[in-house]
Amino acid sequence: ARYRKVDEDFFEDLEEILISADVGVTTVMDLIDELKMEVKRRNIKDSNDVKEVISEKLVDIYYGEDDETIEDLNIHHDGLNIVLFVGVNGVGKTTTIGKLAHRLKNEGKKVVLAAGDTFRAGAIEQLEVWGERVGVEVIKHSEGSDPAAVIFDGIQAAKSRGADVLLCDTAGRLQNKVNLMNELSKVKRVIEREVPGAPHEVLLVLDATTGQNAMSQAKTFSESTNVTGIVLSKLDGTAKGGIVLAIRNELDIPVKFVGLGEKVDDLQQFDPNAFVYGLFADMLEE
Amino acid sequence: MAFEGLADRLQNTIQRIKGKGKVTEQDVKEMTREVRLALLEADVNFKVVKQFINKIKERAVGQEIMESLTPGQQVIKVVKEELTNLMGGEQSKIAVADRPPTVIMMVGLQGAGKTTTTGKLANLLRKKQNRNPLLVAADIYRPAAINQLQTLGKQLNMPVFSLGTEVSPVEIANQAIEQAKAEHHDYVIIDTAGRLHVDSDLMEELTQIKENVKPDEIFLVVDAMTGQDAVNVAESFNEQLDITGVVLTKLDGDTRGGAALSIKAVTDTPIKFAGMGEKLTDLEAFHPERMASRILGM
Numbered sequence: 181a182r183y184r185k186v187d188e189d190f191f192e193d194l195e196e197i198l199i200s201a202d203v204g205v206t207t208v209m210d211l212i213d214e215l216k217m218e219v220k221r222r223n224i225k226d227s228n229d230v231k232e233v234i235s236e237k238l239v240d241i242y243y244g245e246d247d248e249t250i251e252d253l254n255i256h257h258d259g260l261n262i263v264l265f266v267g268v269n270g271v272g273k274t275t276t277i278g279k280l281a282h283r284l285k286n287e288g289k290k291v292v293l294a295a296g297d298t299f300r301a302g303a304i305e306q307l308e309v310w311g312e313r314v315g316v317e318v319i320k321h322s323e324g325s326d327p328a329a330v331i332f333d334g335i336q337a338a339k340s341r342g343a344d345v346l347l348c349d350t351a352g353r354l355q356n357k358v359n360l361m362n363e364l365s366k367v368k369r370v371i372e373r374e375v376p377g378a379p380h381e382v383l384l385v386l387d388a389t390t391g392q393n394a395m396s397q398a399k400t401f402s403e404s405t406n407v408t409g410i411v412l413s414k415l416d417g418t419a420k421g422g423i424v425l426a427i428r429n430e431l432d433i434p435v436k437f438v439g440l441g442e443k444v445d446d447l448q449q450f451d452p453n454a455f456v457y458g459l460f461a462d463m464l465e466e
Numbered sequence: 467m468a469f470e471g472l473a474d475r476l477q478n479t480i481q482r483i484k485g486k487g488k489v490t491e492q493d494v495k496e497m498t499r500e501v502r503l504a505l506l507e508a509d510v511n512f513k514v515v516k517q518f519i520n521k522i523k524e525r526a527v528g529q530e531i532m533e534s535l536t537p538g539q540q541v542i543k544v545v546k547e548e549l550t551n552l553m554g555g556e557q558s559k560i561a562v563a564d565r566p567p568t569v570i571m572m573v574g575l576q577g578a579g580k581t582t583t584t585g586k587l588a589n590l591l592r593k594k595q596n597r598n599p600l601l602v603a604a605d606i607y608r609p610a611a612i613n614q615l616q617t618l619g620k621q622l623n624m625p626v627f628s629l630g631t632e633v634s635p636v637e638i639a640n641q642a643i644e645q646a647k648a649e650h651h652d653y654v655i656i657d658t659a660g661r662l663h664v665d666s667d668l669m670e671e672l673t674q675i676k677e678n679v680k681p682d683e684i685f686l687v688v689d690a691m692t693g694q695d696a697v698n699v700a701e702s703f704n705e706q707l708d709i710t711g712v713v714l715t716k717l718d719g720d721t722r723g724g725a726a727l728s729i730k731a732v733t734d735t736p737i738k739f740a741g742m743g744e745k746l747t748d749l750e751a752f753h754p755e756r757m758a759s760r761i762l763g764m
């Protein structure tokens with residue numbers, strides 16, 4: 181590889197590449213300031229040596245105050261584990277449930293799905309296709325029925341079948357719709373009431389192509405459902421999803437999985453180091 | 467709200483200038499810095515921001531602002547004007563073919579809102595122009611995509627053309643046009659599967675459909691929450707398909723929607739409609755001026 185001099189030009193390019201990865205302009209400017217000091221302090225001259233420092237700083241931003249590794253899914257509990265999926269419209273909730281069901285089933289777990297999106301046209305059928313594809317049972321009501329009632333039935337069915345994990349789908353909703361956010365809180369309360377300690381995870385699905393609005397999504401969904409983890413979907417495109425750094429830093433919500441396509445196998449555990457490197461790698465590898 | 471408005475952001479600079487009676491280039495520099503931040507926080511693409519700021523600087527160091535009694539307000543006015551200009555005028559017209567049916571193709575990334583917008587457009591065409599559209603289920607990939615469109619068709623009481631998932635989308639589109647002619651539909655709206663702009667096989671499929679059915683409109687459907695990647699997506703779809711219009715969806719949310727500006731800048735194609743909700747009546751003409759205010763947070 182050809183190395184570049186670490187000069188003003190280099191920092192300007194870095195600023196642009198991180199902004200274009202949706203890291204967010206304030207986060208990027210703070211980072212660049214810190215980097216400049218660090219580079220001076222360590223007397224770094226070329227881009228190969230600065231690579232490590234950039235990664236370090238980005239990973240620092242990601243972890244913020246709290247650097248416990250909690251990228252694992254919290255579903256090791258004996259008995260029924262419940263995972264609730266939430267997020268805005270079209271981000272990949274239903275697809276991720278299909279992929280995660282496949283993954284858990286391969287780990288030997290008995291999985292049941294609950295079709296909690298009773299609103300969107302074809303949503304129940306979509307989850308049923310995934311259920312068939314993966315070979316797991318789907319609990320459903322008819323379109324237009326109360327989502328909390330579906331989830332309640334899903335829990336009873338999962339219990340009676342001795343399932344290990346129940347994955348609950350919900351309808352996509354924009355975070356500024358108060359009544360829809362209240363509906364989600366209600367779904368969560370049903371889960372809490374029926375199974376002590378549940379939900380074991382509330383996963384917010386974020387579309388990697390989303391820009392700064394993802395922060396508002398994370399804040400508002402956390403307020404209504406206490407989100408425990410993020411699934412960053414659609415990372416197989418050209419978008420980088422850099423906003424999750426600020427989300428993790430400010431709200432302490434870790435990314436647990438990344439979505440890399442539309443097939444059953446296209447779900448991977450999140451790796452912070454690989455992720456941050458991916459944010460600026462293009463610049464060094466050109 | 468996640469962002470502060472531009473006017474709020476410029477307050478400090480404005481206060482300082484007020485006392486001075488004269489605006490220096492340094493003042494303009496500070497103001498454009500704030501404008502740059504506001505635009506980037508609204509997800510306008512950084513390249514587009516750069517060009518835009520240069521334009522503002524040109525106007526701002528001119529007499530118009532320097533000699534104004536309220537330079538701060540003047541800057542905001544100039545910024546908004548330029549932004550509105552860049553977005554173009556209101557253009558919610560849909561093409562009409564010389565010989566019916568008029569064919570519309572819906573394209574875009576996964577989950578952008580194509581299928582929903584297909585239903586909304588059909589509803590609009592019938593309500594506003596008394597048209598009789600045929601909806602075409604050409605997404606054979608997404609689980610239950612056909613079912614989704616059929617459900618919308620039922621809600622609208624409108625026919626949906628489908629050949630299941632075993633026939634190629636090109637063939638589906640071709641046969642749909644034949645059926646539309648035979649049954650005297652004046653519009654055909656083809657719902658295609660979501661795909662990445664870098665997926666060459668699936669993009670080639672769209673090119674094939676286009677060559678076969680010669681659509682009068684190709685609408686790129688884009689999620690208003692899209693970040694910096696919007697330019698890559700829009701540029702790429704436009705290069706490969708030469709889109710004729712853009713539909714911006716999910717504008718009922720609280721996103722600033724800077725992607726709108728980026729898309730307009732790189733495709734020079736009008737944003738024709740705005741999706742304002744999940745219901746089939748939630749489609750509106752796109753208003754460039756309102757969008758400019760929204761991006762700036764005013």
Ligand SMILES: Nc1nc2c(ncn2[C@@H]2O[C@H](COP(=O)(O)OP(=O)(O)OP(=O)(O)O)[C@@H](O)[C@H]2O)c(=O)[nH]1
Nearest residue numbers: 269270271272273274275352414439440441576577
């Ligand atoms: N390329 C790519 N596409 C994805 C990924 N995850 C989901 N999709 C696609 O994105 C689209 C929307 O996915 P869904 O799973 O229906 O999203 P959702 O959040 O359940 O949507 P709603 O229920 O309508 O809110 C579908 O076309 C999926 O195939 C991913 O990781 N990569």
Ligand SMILES: Nc1nc2c(ncn2[C@@H]2O[C@H](COP(=O)(O)OP(=O)(O)OP(=O)(O)O)[C@@H](O)[C@H]2O)c(=O)[nH]1
Nearest residue numbers: 269270576577578579580581582660716741742743
């Ligand atoms: N709030 C809101 N939701 C919308 C709007 N347009 C579409 N949606 C929702 O966004 C999600 C995705 O919409 P679809 O129409 O399935 O998107 P698509 O582009 O056809 O998705 P794929 O076929 O999977 O690529 C659904 O939950 C829709 O209800 C809008 O303007 N506002």
Ligand SMILES: [K+]
Nearest residue numbers: 708709710735
């Ligand atoms: K064009």
Ligand SMILES: [Mg+2]
Nearest residue numbers: 273274297303
């Ligand atoms: Mg869904």
Ligand SMILES: [Mg+2]
Nearest residue numbers: 580581605611
């Ligand atoms: Mg669709």
